[in-house]
Amino acid sequence: MKHIIAVFIFTGVLISCNTSDKNKNTTEVTTTQKTVTDSTSNATNNKLVAIDTDEALIATALMAAPKASRDSCKVIGYNMAGEFVTLKEGNNEFIVLADDPKKSGFSAACYHKDLEPFMARGRELKAEGKSAGEIFDIREKEAKAGTLDMGKQGSALHIYFGESERYNPETSKVEGAQYRYVVYMPFATAQSTGLPEKPISSNHPWIMNPGTHRAHIMISPIAEDKE
Incomplete structure (x- = not known):
């Protein structure tokens, strides 16, 4: 019984880690894209006179x-x-x-x-x-x-x-x-x-x-x- 409970706990930890990593990756990609977009926009605006x-x-x-x-x-x-x-x-x-x-x-x-x-x-x-x-x-x-x-x-x-x-x-x-x-x-x-x-x-x-x-x-x- 203890063995079964341990398996469930371990599986839950893996799922939690994967979900966390995915959310982290998604956030990093979104942040990177926004940074690139903002940088491009700022570079263009800096050229305007x-x-x-x-x-x-x-x-x-x-x-x-x-x-x-x-x-x-x-x-x-x-x-x-x-x-x-x-x-x-x-x-x-x-x-x-x-x-x-x-x-x-x-x-x-x-x-x-x-x-x-x-x-x-x-x-x-x-x-x-x-x-x-x-x-x-x-x-x-x-x-x-x-x-x-x-x-x-x-x-x-x-x-x-x-x-x-x-x-x-x-x-x-x-x-x-x-x-x-x-x-x-x-x-x-x-x-x-x-x-x-x-x-x-x-x-x-x-x-x-x-x-x-x-x-x-x-x-x-x-x-x-x-x-």
């Missing part, structure tokens, strides 16, 4: 353009002194609008040069103090009259935006920034394109401002993991 120079404005703005075209893009926008200037000359089909350093968050846009009359007119009216609604109505009237060149059907706009104002100088990526794409189709409708007037789900295309000069296809990719 403020976008506070004209060079930084140019580098981050070019992230809005297709990678293969960045070197030859023209970059315009406000410099750190608050002047609207050409920050970088270019000779391809894209114009890049840099982030406005006086506004919170980050937003850069790259658009086909055929859209420049439309974009420039918007900036001109805004500088005159016109509201968003007034700008829309004025450009609508001018586009219908044929005095405002809306560019070719299908001209694209690439937007790179986010809440952070920090970037990685090694990659030019802005912390947490993501992309959105716009394809201008003046006066197009849901019926003429077959697209819905409201997004069905994330990253599904849809048509915004249908039937107007500003009709455009919206494409918002699912955001990538933040650095």
